[in-house]
Amino acid sequence: MSLHLEAQIEDVAETVLLSGDPLRAKYVAENMLDDAKCYNKVRNMLGYTGFYKGKRVSVQGTGMGQPSLAIYAHELINEYHAKKLIRIGTCGALSSEIEIGDIIIAHGASTDSSMNKMTFQGLDFSAIANFELLRKAVEIAEKRKVAIKVGNVFSTDLFYVAEDPKRWQVWSDHQVLCAEMESSLLYTMAARHNVKALSILTVSDNIITGEAASSEEREKKFHQMTEIALQLI
Ligand code: HPA
Numbered sequence: 001m002s003l004h005l006e007a008q009i010e011d012v013a014e015t016v017l018l019s020g021d022p023l024r025a026k027y028v029a030e031n032m033l034d035d036a037k038c039y040n041k042v043r044n045m046l047g048y049t050g051f052y053k054g055k056r057v058s059v060q061g062t063g064m065g066q067p068s069l070a071i072y073a074h075e076l077i078n079e080y081h082a083k084k085l086i087r088i089g090t091c092g093a094l095s096s097e098i099e100i101g102d103i104i105i106a107h108g109a110s111t112d113s114s115m116n117k118m119t120f121q122g123l124d125f126s127a128i129a130n131f132e133l134l135r136k137a138v139e140i141a142e143k144r145k146v147a148i149k150v151g152n153v154f155s156t157d158l159f160y161v162a163e164d165p166k167r168w169q170v171w172s173d174h175q176v177l178c179a180e181m182e183s184s185l186l187y188t189m190a191a192r193h194n195v196k197a198l199s200i201l202t203v204s205d206n207i208i209t210g211e212a213a214s215s216e217e218r219e220k221k222f223h224q225m226t227e228i229a230l231q232l233i
Contacts, residue, residue, distance in 0.1 A: 155184035
């Protein structure tokens with residue numbers, strides 16, 4: 001048991017998929033895993049362990065934003081000995097050429113958060129994906145003929161801000177593909193604890209054009225993204 005998870009140590013697998021939305025964790029457990037059992041209901045931040053093609057895997061809700069993700073990632077790594085953390089999330093595209101439903105793998109994650117700055121005393125840390133997981137995810141997507149984009153993402157602490165149309169410009173000018181709210185700190189924590197992390201994201205909206213996914217589109221692409229994540233275990 002840890003502060004925010006009521007599981008016993010042996011209830012959690014070495015590989016944990018992380019979903020911001022706990023109900024998505026439930027969906028994965030109930031629809032994509034065999035013999036899944038719920039190990040956490042504290043704060044309704046649902047966590048499950050089951051099997052994918054015979055391999056043991058957990059899927060845990062993290063809530064939105066880096067502070068919330070950091071609590072669950074910390075406890076999973078330090079109390080439950082998780083070794084591979086794979087985020088399955090959504091993002092807002094920062095280019096009109098990126099379409100709703102596209103799958104983006106975060107090669108690196110930039111941020112406006114002060115969390116890394118506190119750790120690195122004001123200096124910049126390059127938060128990057130684990131190369132082995134990244135390479136495998138690309139191979140899996142190619143084999144399954146699922147188109148993906150690999151690049152830098154922007155992990156923001158601010159979903160809503162007073163409207164500033166130029167806010168995204170500097171990021172898109174530097175080829176950052178999308179905005180989301182968790183990957184940068186996940187990568188930093190993985191580095192700190194010498195475990196492996198990868199963020200796989202589905203584009204749920206386009207910040208530049210204002211388009212948003214229908215729930216049907218979201219579901220279909222979510223499935224594809226999660227299958228790539230599950231094949232990594
Ligand atoms: N901004 C930040 N995070 C997000 C977005 C967004 O537009 N869409 C999905 N996650």
